[in-house]
Amino acid sequence: MIIKKRVVGGKMPELPEVETVRRGLSELVTDKQITGIELLYPKIIQGDPQEFIKELTGKKFEKIDRRGKYLLFRFSGELTMVSHLRMEGKYSVKSSEMPLDKHTHVVFDLDDGTQLRYNDxxxxxxxxxxxxxxxxxxAALKKLGPEPTPETFLVDEFYQELQKKKKVIKTALLDQTIVAGLGNIYVDEVLWMTKIHPETKCFEITYEQTQKLHDNIILELNRAIKAHGTTVFTFAGANAEIGLFQNQLNVYGKKGEPCARCQTPIEKIVVGQRGTHFCPHCQKLISVAS
DNA sequence: GGGAGTGTTGAGGT
DNA sequence: TACCTCAACACTCC
Incomplete structure (x- = not known):
């Protein structure tokens, strides 16, 4: 017998993955009511865990929004659950009869006999x-920069922000304050696309480069959202993995492989304690050296 | 089999 | 202020 199971979420969620989760989960939980909550690892909850259970029990999922990499679950009773998946968080909706995974930490019982499970x-x-x-x-949402859309993410403001910063571009793009949603993988990708070395100081980036970088950030994140949109759910047995990440990356995880543009082997270095991939030929460091 | 690597964010230090 | 380092944790890889 085939067990129908829907898993929403992949590894290392950045904005496109979180958006994919938002869309997939919206279909699965909207209008359902929470009849009970089990906290198997209460530290996931910020604030009083008992209060969390008490407040949410009996509430209905109205919709799910997203801000940067944060999911905003909207509930009846004017409640919002802000959820961040960090490294490996995943949501799934399963029958309550299915055994719990070893790493399931939060279980929301729903009024149709299914459960929303948080696995991490x-x-x-x-x-x-x-x-x-x-x-x-x-604090986390307050410091977030604009969403990477043409309407909210403006080239001139982006350029002004970069001119003010002394740190390197890779670190700046990761910190979520200039623009929200980029993680380690897509930062490497957009810098490769724009031919900017990850250790370029922000203030050394020209207006023209800023424009290209801006366009590529919007382009790449949208492309990734589209690519993931086709694989929202699967039919599978236990331990099914959803292949969200088999999309076409050009540098991330490609150490030693030829650059798609010039065939030079991709190099991997550490920038701001993060693994960083780039093409030493396409992405030259043109520093004014101090 | 032990130690490094994996990456997001916030706390704490300078 | 702005920037830097590390801890939170578990698992994989060498």
Missing amino acids: VRKFGRMHLVKTGTEDDL
């Missing part, structure tokens, strides 16, 4: 319950 091997993910409309008061 490294336990880094966090959930925070707030009154709807006050989520921007959370």
Whole structure:
């Protein structure tokens, strides 16, 4: 017998993965009511875990929004659950009769006999319950830069921000304050696309380069969202993995492989304690050296 | 079999 | 202020 199982979420969620999760989960939980909550690892919850259970029990999922890499679950009763998947967080919706995974930490019982389960091997993910409309008061959301869309992410502002920074571009793009949603993988990709060395100081980037970088960030994230949109759910037995990450990356994880543009082997270095991939020929460091 | 590597974010230090 | 380093944790790889 084929067990129908839907897993939503992949490894290392960046904005496109979180958006894919948002779309997939929206279909699965909207209008369902929470009849109970089990916290198997209470530290996932920011704030009082008992209060979390008490507040959410009986509430209905109204919709799911997203801000950067944060999911915003909107509930009846003016409640919003802010959820960050960090490294390996995953949500799935399964029949309550299916055995729990070893790393399932939060279980929401739903009124149709299914469960929304939060799974996270490294336990880094966090959930925070707030009154709807006050989520921007959370330090994490308050510091977020604009969403990477043409309407909200503006070249001139981007350029002004970069001119102010002394750190290197890779680190700046990762910190979420200039623009929200980029993680280690897509930062390497967009810098390769734009032919900018990851250790270029922000203030050394020209206006023209800033423009290209800006366009590539929007382009690449949208392309990734589209690519993931086709694989939202699977039919499978236990331990099914969803292949969200088999999309066409050009540098990330390609150490030693030929650059898609010039065939020079891709190099891997460490920048700001993060593995960083680039093409030494296409992405030259043109530093003014101090 | 032990130690390094994996990457997101926040806390704490300078 | 702005920037840097490390801890949170578990598993894989060499």
